[in-house]
Amino acid sequence: MQADHLESRLGAVSMELDVLIYPDEVRVATPEDLRQWELETASQRSAPPAEPRLFVALYPYNPAAMSPNPDTAAEELPFVPGQIIKVFGDKDSDGFYHGESGGLSGYVASNLVAEVPVDDYDLKHLLMQQGFIPVDQTGISLSPDVSDASSIPEDGVVRRMVALFDYDPWESSPNADSESELGFHSGDIIYVLGDMDPDGFYYGDLQGRRGLVPSNFLQLLPWD
Template sequence: METRLELDVLIYPDEVRVVTPEDLREWELETASQVSILTVRLFVALYPYNPAAMSPNPDTAAEELPFVPGQIIKVFGDKDPDGFYHGESGGLSGYVPSNMVAEIPVDDEYLKHVLMQQGFLPVDHAADMSLTPDLSDTDSVHEDVIIRRMVALFDYDPWENSPNMDSEAELGFRSGDIIYVLGDMDEDGFYYGDLHGGRGLVPSNFLQPLPWK
């Protein structure tokens, strides 16, 4: 009776060798790491969500994830046809309504790790959210300017963090501050913003759009 033996091999320019169990484990770990980096995204909850009382799908509410404003949620993949992501936070996992959260645009893996460890981003500043900027200074703001509301993802000190020599023209802020952006981003990646009546340039990569209520 003929016996056939099948082996996996690695082909190099100068040799061919049989794949070892160590090679397979290393390949699996590398592949898993690459998939994780490509598909895991971070979101912050903009509003409180109690699936039992608020879910549009009462039959599957138990499969959804409850959260509070500022809670950081790790999301896997894209949203489904019903507008839900699948994510996890605080040791729980479940479906997340996309209209209740906003993505945190962070590509740096270390910063992602820090945010996940932190668990929360203080975006629920009720006093700040109820205020609108004073636009009485018509010398610096045109009537047709587009005003957008954004939340600071990280602390920003122009004297320490600015890439520009003229950092005195920039506005310092703390994580969770609500900044009203006046107009479009300039060629250096900065907006002109308003924070509690103070105005200056703010770096776009430190901010996340925050919908108006």
């Protein structure tokens, strides 16, 4: 009976206390500490999410066949060269980022990608919509390589166009020499070099491949 009575009295005066834990001490939180914590929490909730960084894949990667971590390969992101990947945060201790591309999300091996230093919001949005940029063996290019003057018409005009329809030269070309033409898919971004020729074709660059492209399959995509 005496023990039961003591337990009842202790229960009646029990109360919850908030404590702050530091490396060298533990102390009871004051009302001012709690107000400060509430303000910091509210600020974190209202802060906009960090903008993703853009990376481009330099090499093909199939996690199922190439992952160094077979047990977690299903959590990694597959990609092909030139593919744009949105990366969130820094890489982890294993050298992986967390990213999104093509409607998929997963871990991204940092040694297979390179960051695209884009600060302009509109250009960043356009690249994310486009999904790919040309990649060669030496680095990254956000526009066609115009250093080869022999392959560019004299006026040197470069336009950016988007494909409205799929085009397979072997099936749809009106020309006998279709090997000089580029095949492409609807939505591809093609950099057109110079003006249209008498047959209604442009000379274009698609992810580093160059050839003739039919003008009636393309629509101008302004730079800004």
